[in-house]
Amino acid sequence: MEIAVLGTGMVGQSLASRLHELGYHVTLGTRDVATTRERLNGALHPEITLATLPDATTKADLVILAVQGASALSTLAAAGPRALDDKIIIDITNPLDFSDGFPATLFVKDTDSLGEQIQAEFPTARVVKTLNTLTADLMVHPELVSGGDHTIFVSGNDAEAKAIVVTLLSTLGHRHIIDLGDISTARGSEMLMPMWMRLMTAMGTTMFQFKVVQ
Amino acid sequence: MEIAVLGTGMVGQSLASRLHELGYHVTLGTRDVATTRERLNGALHPEITLATLPDATTKADLVILAVQGASALSTLAAAGPRALDDKIIIDITNPLDFSDGFPATLFVKDTDSLGEQIQAEFPTARVVKTLNTLTADLMVHPELVSGGDHTIFVSGNDAEAKAIVVTLLSTLGHRHIIDLGDISTARGSEMLMPMWMRLMTAMGTTMFQFKVVQ
Numbered sequence: 001m002e003i004a005v006l007g008t009g010m011v012g013q014s015l016a017s018r019l020h021e022l023g024y025h026v027t028l029g030t031r032d033v034a035t036t037r038e039r040l041n042g043a044l045h046p047e048i049t050l051a052t053l054p055d056a057t058t059k060a061d062l063v064i065l066a067v068q069g070a071s072a073l074s075t076l077a078a079a080g081p082r083a084l085d086d087k088i089i090i091d092i093t094n095p096l097d098f099s100d101g102f103p104a105t106l107f108v109k110d111t112d113s114l115g116e117q118i119q120a121e122f123p124t125a126r127v128v129k130t131l132n133t134l135t136a137d138l139m140v141h142p143e144l145v146s147g148g149d150h151t152i153f154v155s156g157n158d159a160e161a162k163a164i165v166v167t168l169l170s171t172l173g174h175r176h177i178i179d180l181g182d183i184s185t186a187r188g189s190e191m192l193m194p195m196w197m198r199l200m201t202a203m204g205t206t207m208f209q210f211k212v213v214q
Numbered sequence: 215m216e217i218a219v220l221g222t223g224m225v226g227q228s229l230a231s232r233l234h235e236l237g238y239h240v241t242l243g244t245r246d247v248a249t250t251r252e253r254l255n256g257a258l259h260p261e262i263t264l265a266t267l268p269d270a271t272t273k274a275d276l277v278i279l280a281v282q283g284a285s286a287l288s289t290l291a292a293a294g295p296r297a298l299d300d301k302i303i304i305d306i307t308n309p310l311d312f313s314d315g316f317p318a319t320l321f322v323k324d325t326d327s328l329g330e331q332i333q334a335e336f337p338t339a340r341v342v343k344t345l346n347t348l349t350a351d352l353m354v355h356p357e358l359v360s361g362g363d364h365t366i367f368v369s370g371n372d373a374e375a376k377a378i379v380v381t382l383l384s385t386l387g388h389r390h391i392i393d394l395g396d397i398s399t400a401r402g403s404e405m406l407m408p409m410w411m412r413l414m415t416a417m418g419t420t421m422f423q424f425k426v427v428q
Contacts, residue, residue, distance in 0.1 A: 034282065105324050146427035153409075180412045188409035194324065194365075195402035198394045199426060211425040212413060213360035 004029050004060035006053060006075050007067035011092065011136045015064055015105050016048050022171055029056030030049040030128035040195035048185040057083040061163070062090065063125075069114055070178060073121055082127040088161045090168075091115050091186075092139070105196035106190065108157035115155060115186030129186040130154045130169065130177075130186050133196065135206035142173045142209075151176045153184040155202070178212060218243050218274035220267060220289055222250050225306065225350045227258060233353035234262050236385055243270030245292060270296040276304065276378070277339075283309040283328055285322070287335055290366055292401035298339040302375045304382075305329050305400075306345040306353070308407050317411035322403065329369060329400030339376035343400035344368045344383065344391075347410065349420040356387045356423075362424035364388045370398040392426060 005016045005199050006029040007071060013028075020026045027049045030036040037050055049056075057063055057079040067075045072093045076084060095114040096104040108114055117127035130152060131139045142148040152174050156162045192210065200206055220243040225241075234240045241263045244250040250263055263270075271277055271293040281289045288305045290298060309328040310318040320327055329343035344366060345353045356362040366388050369399045370376045380391050394402060406424065414420055 060356050109405075110319050110323060150427050178413065178416055185412045185416075188412040189406045191323075191405045194405045197394065198399045198402040202392055202399075203426075203428065204393050205428070208426055208428045211427050212417075212422055213364050213425050214417065214420070214422045 001025070001060060002027070002060045003062050003064060004051075005064045005081035006030075006056065006079060007065065008026060008040065009066070009068075011139070012046060012064075012066035013040070013073070014136040014140050015066055017044060017090055018172065019046050020045050023040045025185055027051050027060065028051045029079065031075075033129050038206065041082050052078040054083055055094055060087065062168070065089045065091065065118070070092040070097070071120060072114055076118065076122055076125075081122055083122075084122050087125050088158075088164060089118065089122070089125050089127045090131065091118055091127050091129045091158045092096040093118075094132050094190055096193065103201070105195065106193065107213040113186040113190050115190070116182050117121070119157065119183045126156065126158040127159050128154055128158075128165045129189060130157055130165060133192050134209050138206065138209055139146040140172055142175075145207055145209050146211070148173055148175055151178060153180050153185075154180050155180045155189060157182050174212070198200055215239070215276060216241070216274045217276050217278060218265075218270035219278045219280055219352055220244075220270065220293060221279065222254065223333045225353070226278075226280035227254070228350040228354050229280055230262050231258060232386065233257050241265050241274065243267045243293065243387055245289075264290050267293040267309075271301070273335045274301065276302045276382075278306065279332070280306055282306045284311070286328055286332060287417070290295065290332065290336055290339075295338075297334055298336050301339050302372075302378060303332065303336070303339050303341045303374065304333055304345065304379055305341050305343045307332075310407060313383055317408065317415070320400070323405055324355055324401060327398070327400040327404050329397050330342055333371065340372040342368055342372075342375050342379045343397065343403060344372035344379060347403050347406050348423050351421065352423055356389075359423050360425070362387055362389055363426040365392060365405045367394050367399075367415040369394045369403060370395050371396045390425070417428050 333341040
């Protein structure tokens with residue numbers, strides 16, 4: 001499977017590296033290839049290709065959106081709506097607004113979500129919201145806390161897309177994956193962020209996770 | 215310890231009954247004693263007294279606010295601000311707005327919380343937000359899921375009040391209690407509700423809980 005990771009920050013790098021290790025063909029999409037290559041300076045495995053957003057997206061079977069929430073829609077627009085036709089977008093963004101410092105507030109919430117905005121803006125893509133409720137290290141190495149015994153969530157309108165994403169998540173080591181329902185349920189997972197940020201402060205670490213017990 | 219439970223719905227009844235079983239003196243405060251007595255029709259132990267909101271509050275050492283979020287401020291106002299002077303208020307309300315059906319939206323969130331509004335309106339009381347992230351049965355019998363191995367949260371400005379509340383929560387059987395910080399951290403726990411409601415739908419039960427693992 002060809003995977004495009006859009007976003008070259010810590011989250012994008014972590015996902016690209018781990019998915020490459022797991023045997024996927026990964027391209028890292030960026031607005032400016034030359035600048036990103038200089039900044040990353042060989043930090044990533046040479047088999048992880050750098051490409052423009054349209055090039056990375058066009059050849060991918062599955063796109064992972066790993067940018068700041070504020071850049072989510074513009075990044076996909078730059079990738080090109082046509083290139084997103086029928087593609088699965090794993091949306092791991094959160095609508096965080098840091099303009100008043102930390103903890104951030106949410107620039108969309110409660111009656112709408114960033115996941116829904118992405119799906120509405122790119123209606124022919126198949127958006128699956130997931131991985132937005134934990135730190136990057138745990139996205140790719142869930143075993144690092146509690147032996148991987150914790151929960152992630154998926155939201156999306158397309159059952160086949162969710163099934164493919166769940167398989168990918170399982171490959172990353174996620175064992176407890178709850179399907180919340182359609183993309184509007186992304187409101188639930190995005191609104192975990194205010195608690196996540198306060199737990200980070202209270203516990204003094206990002207290495208924690210939510211588990212749903214029954 | 216004299217405890218006033220304000221609110222005679224399922225949550226208030228559950229808490230009053232269990233705290234009575236555990237040996238506390240419990241008064242159930244209501245706007246209309248005669249009507250409530252008729253409605254409850256002997257469902258509660260006869261040692262659990264019914265009283266008006268001011269009477270219940272005045273004689274209590276600790277007040278548990280167990281009403282709908284929309285009635286939180288008016289209930290405390292009816293209890294009488296003087297009666298709340300220096301008292302601990304355990305605020306288990308959530309700012310749920312069901313006017314557009316289920317799942318509810320939140321009538322305050324993100325940059326404010328109901329816990330903060332209560333503390334601001336009654337500045338001489340000591341508000342501790344807790345128990346607002348789980349169903350009533352699990353508030354009083356946490357052992358009913360996962361042997362009690364899950365997490366609740368406290369938020370409040372007064373360290374002594376939080377310590378007293380943590381002791382009470384421990385008596386109810388809660389073993390993992392995270393102090394999130396001052397009352398503004400109630401934004402985090404109140405904003406868990408959108409996820410809680412979607413989990414309820416996805417799992418088909420209210421008998422689940424969040425656990426924070428590290």
